[in-house]
Every structure is written in structure tokens, then in C-alpha cells.
Amino acid sequence: MPERFPASLQQKIEDRLRYYEDLGISLFYMDRGPGSATLVATEPIAPASSSAPVTEETVLPKPTPKPSSAKVAPVAPPSPLVVPPTGPSLFETMDKVKDETLLKIREDLGECTRCKLHKGRNKIVFGDGNPKAQLVFVGEGPGADEDAQGLPFVGRAGKLLTQMIEAMGLQRKDVYICNVVKCRPPENRAPEPDEVAACSPFLMRQIDSIQPKVIVCLGATAAKTILNTTRGISQFRGEWLEWRGYKLMATYHPAYLLRNPPAKADVWKDLQKVMAELGLQLPKKSKS
Ligand code: SF4
Secondary structure: OOOOOOHHHHHHHHHHHHHHHHOOOOOEEEOOOOOOOOEEEOOOOOOOOOOOOOOHHHHOOOOEEOOOOOOOOOOOOOOOOOOOOOOOOHHHHOOOOOOOOHHHHHHHHOOOOOOHHHHHOOOOOOOEEOOOOOEEEEEOOOOHHHHHHOOOOOOHHHHHHHHHHHHOOOOHHHOEEEEOOOOOOHHHOOOOHHHHHHHHHHHHHHHHHHOOOEEEEEOHHHHHHHHOOOOOHHHOOOOOEEEOOEEEEEEOOHHHHHHOHHHHHHHHHHHHHHHHHHOEEOOOOOOO
């Protein structure tokens, strides 16, 4: 019997299915309508045709964006900020700068020494992704892998974030990913107020340059820092907030999900709200 799947592809399939199971999606079926070979959620897996070439594309569930002509449900007006701030947020006080490019902002940042974090860094992690992204993810700060590569979310937590983005029907290049501070805090500690104060203007300029439709804050530190609140993230996670004119939602950090996999289901619920806001949807069950 010839092997149906190369070992590497089989491992990828197993990893992806395990991830969907963690999100609470455990059953799949194959839509066998004309021209279709996409597996979608909710029904048992049907065996693949033995003659058809099997690739990751044909066997993994792929959410599909709504066609651009599709009618998008009207967006409800932003809900009021549900997280009482504990004082004026420095993120709120900065005026918006119009018509800046990310390149110009990166040039202005230079080989930055504006705060003490520069002393221990290897590389500045400016941010990465689509300069016109509708969705921006903001984390807390770079870790060891990010510091070494100069790119955000590239370690184990970053791999999980990539899976989360792909589960939404997007790719990393479709979104923009950045952090509250751009240099790695020692021992991965939370950024200190003076470091946040020094670095935050650049984050604000990046966001104002991108003009995203939605910002997702990853983790308690990023959310509490940006929103200037001492309340626990579990009290406002998954809620739509209005922040500097942007719709913002906080959810758990992928590193937390690695330690606490059952929380992936909560994050998936949050991301589905983001998908709805962006007009993205999971494939529907076939009527045939
Ligand atoms: S964390 Fe930000 S402000 Fe501090 S040195 Fe790095 S780039 Fe500059």
C-alpha cells in the first residue's frame, strides 16, 4: 500500500486538527459539491478520494472570507469603554499624526536609546505585517526569539498566534503585529511605566498610520497598559471597547494559552467576534 500522506503533511494535519479540537471544533465533513473539496466543521470526516492528489489545502478546514459584494451586517456603534481607567492614559493623550508611513516612523525610531531597555536588546522589534491591515495585534514586548530575530511573535507563542490567525481565514501577512515596547525587557518582565512612556508614541503612530478597523490586545499586561486599568483581563476580555477612535478587544496572550490550553476556547469566541466585525466567516454546512 503506498503511503497516502507524506509524514510531514500528516504531522501538519494532526497539529491543525488538534488545534481546532482545542478551539472546540471537533467534527468535520467534506463538502462533495461540484468543484468543492473543502472540509468544513460540524460533520464526521469522509474518506478522501484515493485517486485525487491530497494536499494540505484539500484536507484542512479553511474559513472563507465573504465575497466583497456580500452584504455585510451593519456594525453596531462602538460600545462605551467598559473598563474604568484609573487615571489619564498616555495612550489617549497623544494627538493623532496623519499620513505617516511605517517606514518614516521606523526611520524616526532609529537605533533607539530612549529608555533603558535598549541596553539589553539584540534587535529592535518594530512590528511586522500589512501596513494597511484591518486587524492589528498588540502584545506586551519581545521575548528571546523575537529579540534574536527582530520580528514579533516568532517563538512558540508566535506559532500559536499564527495558527489563531489562520483559523480566522487570514494569514500573518494580512494583519499587523506589534508590541507595547519594542525592546526585550530583561527576564521577560513586564515593561515599566517609563519604558512604556518612552516607546508608546511610536506604537500610536504605527496604529494611526495603519488605521485598522480592529485592534486586538494580547494578554493582561498589554491590555492593562494600553487601557490604563488595574482590572483583571478576565473582567473585560472579549468585550468591544472604543479606544482612540478604534474598536479594541482584549484577549488572552498565546503564551498563556500554551500554559492553559482550555482557555483557547475563550479566545476562539473572542476571535469569532473579531471575524464578524471584519466580515469574515467560517464555511457553512453544505445543503446537499
Ligand atoms: S523599548 Fe522603545 S523606547 Fe525603549 S529603547 Fe526600545 S525602542 Fe526605544
